[in-house]
């Protein structure tokens with residue numbers, strides 16, 4: 001309805017048509033340039049649907065990432081308000097392993113199949129459907145639809161938002177596939193690279209070189225000792241794996257049994273629990289490795305393979321947690337995957353992860369969204385909007 005009641009507001013298409021369109025717009029993000037694609041068509045399409053409902057739409061280019069945009073679409077004004085957030089990119093795909101075309105929404109067995117149906121273009125179609133009656137309604141608090149770039153690859157979209165200090169709001173729900181269960185915590189992800197550079201030489205005389213592989217052997221001992229120490233100090237019963245983990249992933253060094261190993265490189269992964277600071281963990285590692293490198297006269301390089309995702313936790317008694325628990329009948333839990341939640345939290349938003357579909361179908365051939373998730377999700381989103389923007 002418009003204010004004068006004469007001209008009907010142009011409505012967004014139905015849920016199925018919206019999702020068909022979003023799935024048809026490829027928006028893979030990947031660290032591999034051969035796969036990486038722009039997400040511009042997806043954010044433009046979302047903006048086109050939201051503008052007639054009265055949303056102000058802003059496309060924010062992600063710095064140093066040509067073709068990548070975050071969309072901030074705002075209805076109403078003022079401080080506070082509710083952010084419904086999702087990422088517009090998908091992971092790469094192997095269409096030979098799909099039963100139907102990943103970019104054609106296909107219905108069978110009461111499911112919608114397509115790349116991004118559950119992770120997570122489906123959420124946008126359902127969120128916009130939940131907003132369609134809002135045109136012309138006076139909001140007490142603003143409603144913001146946030147659509148980010150590059151969540152699946154670098155999280156640079158969310159990083160750029162945190163950097164820019166936008167959007168402002170009070171609450172945020174990220175619609176990642178959780179089977180519509182509220183999620184209030186996840187671990188962080190760090191991937192680190194350690195290199196020792198020594199000096200190669202003939203194996204017959206150790207004095208001819210400085211052995212990087214022996215240095216690495218000692219360094220691994222230090223890392224495992226740190227792991228024991230962290231696992232003794234930090235535990236969280238909300239997680240299936242209740243302790244922080246450190247996984248030695250791959251190692252490359254040396255070339256020949258009869259040559260002193262001149263260079264050795266180790267990659268490892270760390271999953272910190274909420275409450276652990278990534279900077280402090282890196283410093284603790286350095287504090288152990290630097291003396292060892294000095295003593296062995298090895299050059300030490302220690303650097304992140306990517307910038308990492310901090311751990312995330314919202315308090316069990318936070319208002320958004322309580323509201324979502326009572327709307328869904330599920331207690332808020334922890335998950336084993338990471339999201340953009342830590343950056344929304346940095347913006348001062350009370351943040352929760354909750355959306356349709358199952359993470360089991362994400363990043364898989366024949367990804368789908370069960371039709372049984374559709375109506376309950378729209379209902380829950382409508383109630384959230386009612387509670388946080390209209391009352």
Ligand SMILES: [Zn+2]
Nearest residue numbers: 087119120176
């Ligand atoms: Zn996702």
